[in-house]
Amino acid sequence: MKIALLGYGKMGKTIEKLALEKGHSIVFKSLSKTAEGKFEDADIAIDFSSPEVAIKNISKALEAGTPIVSGTTGWLDKYDEMVKLCENRNGSFIYASNFSVGVNLFFSINEYAAKLIAPWKEYNVSVEEIHHLQKKDAPSGTAITIAEGILKHSDKKDWKLNTSEENTLNITAKREEDVKGTHIVSYDSSIDTISLKHEAHSREGFALGAILAAEFLKDKKGIFTMKDVLGIKIND
Structure with missing residues (x-):
């Protein structure tokens, strides 16, 4: 799986390390002021950026037809807007406040x-x-x-x-x-x-969960949650 990392802080670096260990490749990294690689080569994008740029990152992926997994928090006042964009683009999207x-x-x-x-x-x-x-x-x-x-x-x-x-x-x-x-x-x-x-004892639990979500989302269409990824069912 070819991954674009949108945000390359501590979480982004941990995801990169574990993804490479699992045999995936990182084809794009967006840093605070620069970027490396080609976003269009990615099979999927994983966003762990900041509230200020999360909407831009998610929109960019959905508009490009690239499935996206987002773990950035602090932007949920725009969540319904991103869901609508995903539906309009027949895209693929998972947001979770925590991927562990x-x-x-x-x-x-x-x-x-x-x-x-x-x-x-x-x-x-x-x-x-x-x-x-x-x-x-x-x-x-x-x-x-x-x-x-x-x-x-x-x-x-x-x-x-x-x-x-x-x-x-x-x-x-x-x-x-x-x-x-x-x-x-x-x-x-x-x-x-x-x-x-x-x-939590380390960031690895969050990173592994995000990679698991990306593996689940690849080649699917729609809006999903971590309950879908993990097969968790609970009666409301």
Whole structure:
């Protein structure tokens, strides 16, 4: 598989290393101010850039007829616009807030737990996320996906960052040195606390998941999620 890397930071470099180990090739790299290779030679594009350029990267791929996998967060106000472009171009697109296999299993566990605990109103749910100092968006896209899974089965109307509003799901975001990504869901009552936690140990899990998604998407048409890639089924 010939891959175009849109964004060549720490994640891009990790994807390159693991993709080469799996026998794939990198035919294009877009760096902050320059580019190497030929985008038109790519079978698929993988975008781990920044919120400011993600829309440009995704649009470029879809308009060129190149399937694209995007793990950039912080641009989701334009997600429906990208879906429409993909449909109009009969393209191929996967977006995920997190490509880690473990995190995507955690998403489903989180939804199931939210459904199970929903009748027990004495438990108040909250989400905490911790990331490295360089992460620009807060809360993380992963935390938002976790919150959305909870809200499907909750009386709470929405999520907010650092809130104490009664009918709103609170997300706390922390930035610390060299944290790959930690997400904690807590159900607190006066009697006890139930916690679910996912802690990433390296970027390789994210990179391997993105490559797995690219392998899945190649030669397909449509809009998919990591549930499709991993064959995860959960009853809403």
